[in-house]
Amino acid sequence: MTDDTTNTDGEPQTDGGSGPDGSEADQTVRSDGGTGIVAPDDETPTWRERKERTEGLSRLTYEYFERARSEDESLRRESDYVERDVLAFPTWPHETVRNLALTSFFVGMIIFLSATLPPHIGAPANPNSTPAIILPDWYLYWSFGLLKLGPLNPELAILGGQKLMADRTYGVLANGVIVGAITVVPFINKGSARRPVEQPFWAAVGMFGVTLAFTLSMLSVKNLMPMNVHLLFDLTFLAPPVVGAITYAVLKTMREGYMYDLNRRYYRLRPPK
Amino acid sequence: MSLEKKDEYDHKNWLESKDLTPVEATFLTALIWVDKRLRIVDYLELLESLYYRSNLQMPKSHTEQYDLDNKFWYWYALYTLGFFSTLAYVVAAISGALLGFYYVPAVGSAGPGEASIAYSQIAFIMQDLQFGFMLRSIHRWSAQVMTAAVFLHMLRVYFTGAYKEPRELNWLLGIVLISLTMVFGYSGYLLPWDQLAFWAGQIGVEMSLSIPLIGEWVAQLLFGGFSLSQATLQRMYILHVFLLPFVVTTLIAIHIGIVWVQGIAEPH
Ligand code: HEM
Numbered sequence: 001m002t003d004d005t006t007n008t009d010g011e012p013q014t015d016g017g018s019g020p021d022g023s024e025a026d027q028t029v030r031s032d033g034g035t036g037i038v039a040p041d042d043e044t045p046t047w048r049e050r051k052e053r054t055e056g057l058s059r060l061t062y063e064y065f066e067r068a069r070s071e072d073e074s075l076r077r078e079s080d081y082v083e084r085d086v087l088a089f090p091t092w093p094h095e096t097v098r099n100l101a102l103t104s105f106f107v108g109m110i111i112f113l114s115a116t117l118p119p120h121i122g123a124p125a126n127p128n129s130t131p132a133i134i135l136p137d138w139y140l141y142w143s144f145g146l147l148k149l150g151p152l153n154p155e156l157a158i159l160g161g162q163k164l165m166a167d168r169t170y171g172v173l174a175n176g177v178i179v180g181a182i183t184v185v186p187f188i189n190k191g192s193a194r195r196p197v198e199q200p201f202w203a204a205v206g207m208f209g210v211t212l213a214f215t216l217s218m219l220s221v222k223n224l225m226p227m228n229v230h231l232l233f234d235l236t237f238l239a240p241p242v243v244g245a246i247t248y249a250v251l252k253t254m255r256e257g258y259m260y261d262l263n264r265r266y267y268r269l270r271p272p273k
Numbered sequence: 274m275s276l277e278k279k280d281e282y283d284h285k286n287w288l289e290s291k292d293l294t295p296v297e298a299t300f301l302t303a304l305i306w307v308d309k310r311l312r313i314v315d316y317l318e319l320l321e322s323l324y325y326r327s328n329l330q331m332p333k334s335h336t337e338q339y340d341l342d343n344k345f346w347y348w349y350a351l352y353t354l355g356f357f358s359t360l361a362y363v364v365a366a367i368s369g370a371l372l373g374f375y376y377v378p379a380v381g382s383a384g385p386g387e388a389s390i391a392y393s394q395i396a397f398i399m400q401d402l403q404f405g406f407m408l409r410s411i412h413r414w415s416a417q418v419m420t421a422a423v424f425l426h427m428l429r430v431y432f433t434g435a436y437k438e439p440r441e442l443n444w445l446l447g448i449v450l451i452s453l454t455m456v457f458g459y460s461g462y463l464l465p466w467d468q469l470a471f472w473a474g475q476i477g478v479e480m481s482l483s484i485p486l487i488g489e490w491v492a493q494l495l496f497g498g499f500s501l502s503q504a505t506l507q508r509m510y511i512l513h514v515f516l517l518p519f520v521v522t523t524l525i526a527i528h529i530g531i532v533w534v535q536g537i538a539e540p541h
Contacts, residue, residue, distance in 0.1 A: 102356070106357055106361070107364060109418075110364055110411065110414050110415050110418055113414045114411040114413070115410070118406055118409070118410035119410060121392075121395055122467040122468045123386070123467060124392045124466065124468070125392070125467060125470060125471035125501075126468060127385050127500075128386070129386070131468050131469070131472060135469070137420075137458050139417075139421070139424065139458060140455060140458070168483040169484070169485060171480075171483075172483050179452070183445065183448055186436045186438070186445075190437060191437070192437070194433055196432055210428065
């Protein structure tokens, strides 16, 4: 490796396109693979080439990739996205100042809460004296309420006069049912509707869920509620369907009042270059 | 042939020919030094193209693009709830790390109704430590606020239908996140080892035990036995300050990464 041709004018090629003694001629074609770290652009095999070199599952993969690319291309061509001259908001000051303002507001809110309502600490743990009121933090009340569903465990009692599972097991399983129900939502509710008015039924289901979480929480603190316990229990399961029904009725009515010239198309793509 | 290494790419001459200011020269020399060893240009190039792709051009505003006639704007404030959850998480992490300097997860030789080491450390933080009372308060409140924000964020996602294809994965990830957030809160609730902590733990053990088939195994794994003891406190501590922080931070990063890649669901 001699260094007699010092090309001080030409920038060194960082993509492996030219060797240490890189003269202009060398930069055009390289077929020996180079360092192998970054394939020079003109050597990167196309999906078609890669496809042709492989078989089996990887061939399938490349075939799909090729397809996907052309789907992108045609969607991009059909898109009526309007090009703008403006590139973006500048990060500084626009974005930064806005984000800092939001951040300080939120953090300030937390600090304000902490300063005005600091937590206290109860008596030390004592396994020998059960306190009258045992409660987790508020966000677990709904789960705690599910443990008090004993009265709803009777269908099986008809069978043999005894329950198939303990009330507590029943409550724990109910947790699983609720989490499972939330999990499957995206796989049941498909389509492109987004706004509650476009899908009154699902909005009603949502309000049902929110109300149920709330009433279950109330049920979990039933000994603190100034209210007949049986009434509370009944309300726990009556209120959610009622709220759901009202939501449904209201949204259906609103829907009538809306004009539907909304663009329902859904853009998955970034704007074209 | 000299044994001294050649400057193969002639960086030295190149630098001289550029007639740089001292600041520029130092910067470039450092850059070249690092690049020779780690080849960071590749990554810089990647970052750069990411940057340009994500800031390609100013999009039409949502109302413009979807011709919404101002019917949807009042939802937009709710789109910051995810960010708010992240922020509360960060505040909780910082205040929690500071609390961790003083807290000790030990029951010690305390009998029933006596202050354990953990309990007296909390008392110390609240009474003697400068700013300790506020610190604990901030940690408490940021945790509460985070949980509330996460819950409301989930409602926002539900009622704007943002969980639909192609965002189902983020919905599932979100469910894992909200569950872990609650486990975070629960394990933290046990740490002061006061009456509430103890009996909340008791209920936890009983709930685990009543899981069919694997109940006893779960109780032993999470609570270190069928009744509460030092082992319970220690496990909750490790969950709260070691396992969950790593897992939740990673999952939040992936969650937000997916939002970045997929873009926010357009309301329409
Ligand atoms: C630790 C908890 C969580 C954090 C830190 C978090 C953070 C975020 C952030 C910053 C966004 C961007 C949009 C926005 O801010 O609204 C987002 C979007 C999203 N989140 Fe979460 N999230 C959490 C929990 C959840 C939960 C519980 C769910 C649902 C079960 C969920 C589902 C989603 C979905 C589907 C999106 C995409 C929404 C869209 O594109 O409009 N996330 N999340």
